Amino acid sequence: MSPPPASEQPFEEIIDTLRAFLRGSRLPSVSEVAQRMPDPFHILVSTMISLRTKDEVTSASSKRLLARAPDPKKLAELSEAEIAKLIYPAGFYNTKAKNLKSAAKTLVSRCGGRVPESMEKLLELPGVGRKTANLVRNLGYGLDGICVDTHVHRIANRLGWVQTTTPEQTESALEEVLPQKYWIPINELLVRFGQTLCNPVSPVCSRCPIYEHCPRIGVKRSR
Template identity: 50%
Template sequence: MKTGELEKILKILEREYKKWDVPVVTMIAERTHDPWKILVSTVLSGRTKDEVTWKASERLFSHAKTPEELLSLPVKTIEKLIYPVGFYRTKAKRLKELARAVVENYKGKVPDNLDELLKLPGVGRKTANLVLIHAFDKDGVCVDTHVHRISNLWGFVKTKTPEETEFELRKKLPRKWWKLYNDILVAFGQAICRPVKPRCEECPVKDLCPVKSRQGA
């Protein structure tokens, strides 16, 4: 798929995607505009349903709003507050390490550039890009499983890992789409272009979809 064709699809999906569920980290970002809370909810959201992430974030923030406050909580308390998010024990430890790093190395403020974010314990490229976009309104290319899958499905990239997809998108995707690309494709990938049983008949871009046209529909 060429860039022009992808942009036609994105223009349609840009109008449609708010009808579907907006990713939980985006909702938390829109409500709080707080880089620390956005970073924490991104960590909590891994392998966890949005609704569970939302409630766990609320419980945790009602006890600890800042990295300093989180650092003062015992790991066991953090575990209880974030249960039942996926891997809650590991995440509780990781959140405490994260809080310590932010307090000790960055004076309690989440850093606002990719290289520094990637130095934080347990922060990978997906989390760092998402924080950059939502917390600091900076350009980032956040590639989660839906972005990786759908970008390959359409043939816009031909990559094996989300990291390769990020680097390809940084070369090929026009910069004006960088911030929105993740939100649009996550909502679209959860609601319509699902990994199992995609809802092609209801898909607003089915006439432009190379997969659908290959199926002769």
């Protein structure tokens, strides 16, 4: 059966169900940082480290680097080699070290030593794309904008909320259909859901709390 049009999705019910289901489950690494230290710079650094890297590694690497460089000025003073060593074994550590140092220098020289709020300014930082910029705005400044990572992209399509091929298409399509009050929380919810049950390769549909809202066919719920 085809999914109901996105405009008729019972978003409130689905999201409430997800919230209840995920209550008590572990937070993704960047949200952890946001809870511990809701500082835009800390969000930026841990998000840059998190790209294509598992949560546990991201968390440990972020802690080491931020303990040593808690602000843009301190980070800009570290060498690329020092940064690379601190964030190892996060993936792409050499590229990330270069981007982190370069971004920190830009923050000091052109942004008054602070992390900018505007999408435009954030996107000028090396190594910062729409996903990272939106997450910094969401968690660091409480500003709207849907942060689309692979989990949000995959699950929004699985659930029939959007039909898109690129994350950027998902971002604009989701903003068309999803009530604005969910723009910030949707990311963490779908990431947590996507890291466990609704994972990329073998989603555990038999235990899915929102199974009845999912249009996937050929998957039977088992007792």
